[in-house]
Amino acid sequence: MKNQFKLTVALAVVIASLAFTVSKTKTPASNKKSGWISLFDGKTLNGWHGYNKTTPVKNWDIEDGALVCLGAAKDASGGDIVTDKKFANFELKWEWKVSKGSNSGVMYHVQEDAKYHAPYETGPEYQVIDDVNFPQKLEEWQQAGADYAMHVANSNKKLKPVGEWNTSSIIFNNGHVEHWLNGKKIVEFEAWTDDWNKKRTESKWKDYPDYGKAKTGEIALQDHGDKAFYRHIMIREL
Template sequence: MKRIVFFTVAINIIGSMAFGMPGYLAKVIPPARKAGWIVLFDGKSLTGWHLFNKTGEIENWKVEDGALVCHGFKGPSGAGDLVSDQQFENFELSWEWKVDKGSNSGVFYHILEGPKFKRASETAPEYQIIDDVGFPAKLEEWQKTGADYAMNVPNDKKRLKPTGEWNTGKIVFNKGHVEHWLNGKKILEFDAWTEDWNKQKKEGKWKDYPDYGSGKTGAVGFQDHGNKAYFKNIKIRQIK
């Protein structure tokens, strides 16, 4: 019996090393791993993440009760955005999230970093996350949860849970075709880099940001908008 237990533990350790994840995750999520999912947040640490355009200690994001929690960066806007070390091209990104009353955040993809950029939003499209009901200012539809921020708005299938309750979010990006999902429903889809998309970009909020949406490959990340926001069960799988 002891030999069997030892052998099982050894297999778990070897498997976890091979897939670059902690041993406890290798035990908990073998179906997800088998389906090609990469776990981006291990529920215990900030391993695999960094602040936008920075290295070193991360002070404004904490791990609390298995969730990744934004506490608000004291500094320039965008300097506290959390960015994955890994980069992705075509993918399906899935996560759970909630916000406090009045909070604002978002999920970025295809983030480009470098000295010419001050914040992730200058290059990265954003799945908007916000307290639609309790935010202390009037919101346009393109500013509300689930929107492709400042570009495309959700459809009538959007069903948002009350502030403080967990929602599920998903972004699918496949060769320029983009889908936003909220709580199991597809609430938005569009095609990037088309003539219509370029027209929207040039006439809207991003007209002075020529690199917005230009990345074909880049990191994913979470926005620090100075408010508390909570994320967990963050995983991604690449689409070939």
């Protein structure tokens, strides 16, 4: 009887331990409770489509759980993909890496319409690029993590070497914008202010009247003719 009691107690301890472990590893439930949803399932292009297109996407593929731009586009238009869903205020996070000398980007509040040729005409961009090996000289506003052609990254920026995964995030909340790279905030600004409008009209965006004006839109990943890798793409609405 005594041995049986000890065995019963031991089993109870094991069961309790397993229950505690399981409760700690319920990631999907935890993510759902906190509002995070996945934009990429690691296996398919479900939830994405070609910008301004209804035909199947052929220039992006899945490799080892990563969404890979094959670099099929000849320029910065024609190969971008966008989310099926639109977002207004959000926190977006993802991991990325690029091949040597490659260029890509993540855009938001993108508008689809026949009058636009590419997402960058309307959507602000978090620049994704190989700062070190890019074949041309880069201005600061063209470098990784920058709000492309608008706001440069600060001294907190620490970029991983080519071939290693970086972690990035964009926070957009009623015009307040933050860019994060590898755990550090590298860009912060307010959209639609006088200063923002001044930057906009004095940069390349002066030729794109609808750039950055939308308050909701799609998330876009850019095919700039180079190979780029994205994974663990998550978003929560604010």
